[in-house]
Amino acid sequence: MRSDRAPLGLRIAAFAGLAFLHLPILLIFVYAFTTEDKSYQWPPPGFTTHWLGVTWNRPDVWEALSLSLRVAAISTCIALILGTLAAAAVSRAAFWGREAVTLLVILPIALPGIITGIALRSAFNLGEIPFSTLTIVLGHATFCIVVVYNNTVARFRRISGSMLEASADLGANGFQTFAHVVLPNIATALLAGGMLAFALSFDEVIVTTFTAGQQATLPIWMLEELVRPRQRPVTNVVAMVVVIVTALPILAAYYLTRGGTDTAGSGK
Amino acid sequence: MPLATPLAVEFDNVTRHFGPAGAPVRAVDGVSVGITEGCFFAMLGPSGSGKTTCLRLISGFERPTSGHIRIFGQNSEAIPPNRRPVNTVFQDYALFPHLTVRDNVAYGPRMAGVDRRTRHAAAEEMLALVKLSGYGDRKPAALSGGQRQRVALARALVNRPRVLLLDEPLGALDLKLREAMQEELKSLQQSLGITFVFVTHDQGEALSMADRVAVFNDGKIVQEGTPQDIYERPRTRFVADFVGSANVLSPELSARAGGPARWTSLRGEAVALTAPGAGRITGTVRSLRYMGAVTRVTVATPGGDLTATVPAALPLPAQGATVGLHWPADALHEMEGGA
Numbered sequence: 001m002r003s004d005r006a007p008l009g010l011r012i013a014a015f016a017g018l019a020f021l022h023l024p025i026l027l028i029f030v031y032a033f034t035t036e037d038k039s040y041q042w043p044p045p046g047f048t049t050h051w052l053g054v055t056w057n058r059p060d061v062w063e064a065l066s067l068s069l070r071v072a073a074i075s076t077c078i079a080l081i082l083g084t085l086a087a088a089a090v091s092r093a094a095f096w097g098r099e100a101v102t103l104l105v106i107l108p109i110a111l112p113g114i115i116t117g118i119a120l121r122s123a124f125n126l127g128e129i130p131f132s133t134l135t136i137v138l139g140h141a142t143f144c145i146v147v148v149y150n151n152t153v154a155r156f157r158r159i160s161g162s163m164l165e166a167s168a169d170l171g172a173n174g175f176q177t178f179a180h181v182v183l184p185n186i187a188t189a190l191l192a193g194g195m196l197a198f199a200l201s202f203d204e205v206i207v208t209t210f211t212a213g214q215q216a217t218l219p220i221w222m223l224e225e226l227v228r229p230r231q232r233p234v235t236n237v238v239a240m241v242v243v244i245v246t247a248l249p250i251l252a253a254y255y256l257t258r259g260g261t262d263t264a265g266s267g268k
Numbered sequence: 269m270p271l272a273t274p275l276a277v278e279f280d281n282v283t284r285h286f287g288p289a290g291a292p293v294r295a296v297d298g299v300s301v302g303i304t305e306g307c308f309f310a311m312l313g314p315s316g317s318g319k320t321t322c323l324r325l326i327s328g329f330e331r332p333t334s335g336h337i338r339i340f341g342q343n344s345e346a347i348p349p350n351r352r353p354v355n356t357v358f359q360d361y362a363l364f365p366h367l368t369v370r371d372n373v374a375y376g377p378r379m380a381g382v383d384r385r386t387r388h389a390a391a392e393e394m395l396a397l398v399k400l401s402g403y404g405d406r407k408p409a410a411l412s413g414g415q416r417q418r419v420a421l422a423r424a425l426v427n428r429p430r431v432l433l434l435d436e437p438l439g440a441l442d443l444k445l446r447e448a449m450q451e452e453l454k455s456l457q458q459s460l461g462i463t464f465v466f467v468t469h470d471q472g473e474a475l476s477m478a479d480r481v482a483v484f485n486d487g488k489i490v491q492e493g494t495p496q497d498i499y500e501r502p503r504t505r506f507v508a509d510f511v512g513s514a515n516v517l518s519p520e521l522s523a524r525a526g527g528p529a530r531w532t533s534l535r536g537e538a539v540a541l542t543a544p545g546a547g548r549i550t551g552t553v554r555s556l557r558y559m560g561a562v563t564r565v566t567v568a569t570p571g572g573d574l575t576a577t578v579p580a581a582l583p584l585p586a587q588g589a590t591v592g593l594h595w596p597a598d599a600l601h602e603m604e605g606g607a
């Protein structure tokens with residue numbers, strides 16, 4: 001029947017689309033266990049867990065991983081503080097130029113990373129700031145702040161002004177109101193925003209390229225490996241780790257915010 | 269200034285302006301009034317007349333542009349909202365959505381450092397007082413409007429405030445619930461002996477509940493007195509119109525009907541229908557509004573419309589009939605000026 005055929009076609013299209021999206025990721029996983037280390041041969045001639053050990057013993061991998069984790073952690077912390085403050089200011093106070101501030105806060109994520117990267121690089125050069133972990137962190141903070149801001153601003157809007165006044169009316173000082181009313185209402189948004197920011201920072205390439213000195217974050221290290229491979233499957237093993245490290249927080253953030261919207265801030 | 273009765277709240281020529289200094293919105297404009305301790309005080313007025321701003325001046329969320337507010341004789345300017353001996357029932361209730369009903373009610377004691385067991389006991393006691401025992405574990409989202417209103421009330425009362433401020437607390441409730449809550453609030457106020465300052469735009473509510481009523485218009489108090497004063501002797505046309513109880517007679521109409529040539533008020537209950545020519549004035553029946561126990565008969569006279577409130581037991585004229593209107597001489601009350 002007609003009504004059956006149309007959904008069937010749609011379903012096939014959907015499966016094809018999903019396969020197109022996800023098969024390459026599967027390939028990465030497969031090649032992490034191949035016995036062939038010179039080229040990507042399909043099908044792989046054999047399977048081995050040899051490369052896991054090899055990766056484990058490569059100091060450059062550990063260095064890159066540790067740098068990436070540090071950068072992501074610090075950028076996320078900066079973003080949590082500044083993003084929350086910006087969201088609080090924009091949603092609570094009415095002040096001159098509020099619309100402009102809103103636009104400026106979310107601009108970094110709308111701008112191509114390459115523009116942000118070049119701009120920051122010129123700025124660091126002008127300020128004679130040496131490229132270091134600090135400059136990478138500053139670069140990442142620009143877009144991490146946006147992510148936290150976007151997640152928390154909606155929650156701040158849901159905290160009515162009279163709720164804060166009720167808290168003061170019942171004897172709470174500013175700090176108590178923040179701890180007992182504001183924080184519980186934005187907690188899941190903060191967690192979600194923080195996780196997304198962490199994931200974004202962890203696999204960022206473009207801005208990092210412009211703001212890093214001699215150091216390599218994990219994604220940069222991978223790019224270099226692809227250009228000058230030594231032990232090709234090691235890159236795949238690392239890629240696997242990156243997928244896991246970034247996908248888990250994003251999935252967690254998705255479920256957290258999904259649950260948070262219908263319970264109107266009652267979640268913890 | 270020595271006073272006979274202690275004042276809970278005193279407005280001393282208080283003004284609160286918003287907006288640019290050149291062309292300010294005069295939300296509160298030279299208000300002076302004393303609210304005696306233990307009194308049920310209603311602030312009555314149309315929307316935008318400055319009632320909420322007056323309440324916020326007492327709770328401390330607004331500062332006077334000029335003038336002083338004294339709370340139990342103490343100048344309040346330097347006291348922040350969280351240190352004032354007043355609590356508020358907010359118009360939108362402003363319950364904390366992330367806390368249970370019990371924790372909402374226990375919030376004030378918790379901020380005051382009361383231990384968990386004591387404050388939960390106090391919360392349960394208050395919930396029982398507002399007839400919500402057994403609802404402590406629910407979240408506010410799982411309550412009806414009337415129940416939320418009671419939680420807001422319990423949350424304020426648990427702190428034993430000396431003054432309770434209520435901003436149109438019954439506005440969001442349906443008629444039946446509102447009438448029930450009016451009675452409960454009134455008896456609660458009497459049994460607790462707390463000073464209530466109650467904001468409403470509903471004249472029936474203000475007159476039936478309050479010991480004293482202040483009628484607001486344009487940021488000013490146009491009349492302050494007992495409900496009987498307000499109802500029977502409106503001082504201005506605005507009060508007469510807003511309270512809606514009385515006919516307003518222009519100086520011409522008043523003079524034509526044998527009264528003084530001044531703006532006067534005349535309660536509908538005082539007006540009786542007579543045969544044409546037998547009363548003080550004659551007119552034709554314009555409309556009849558059946559209200560249950562009474563019918564409001566509006567009669568068009570040469571000087572303007574007059575409404576008589578006719579008890580159900582008496583015969584009613586037909587629409588368009590010519591009738592006379594009569595009232596006792598002392599039923600006419602003179603009002604101020606033309607406004």
Ligand SMILES: Nc1ncnc2c1ncn2[C@@H]1O[C@H](COP(=O)(O)OP(=O)(O)O)[C@@H](O)[C@H]1O
Nearest residue numbers: 286287293295314315316317318319320321322
């Ligand atoms: N924060 C404010 N900023 C500017 N105007 C205000 C503010 N609060 C109240 N007003 C104005 O003051 C007037 C009185 O308001 P309000 O006290 O809320 O009246 P009511 O409670 O009697 O309806 C209104 O015209 C209102 O628009």
Ligand SMILES: [Mg+2]
Nearest residue numbers: 316319320321
């Ligand atoms: Mg109001």
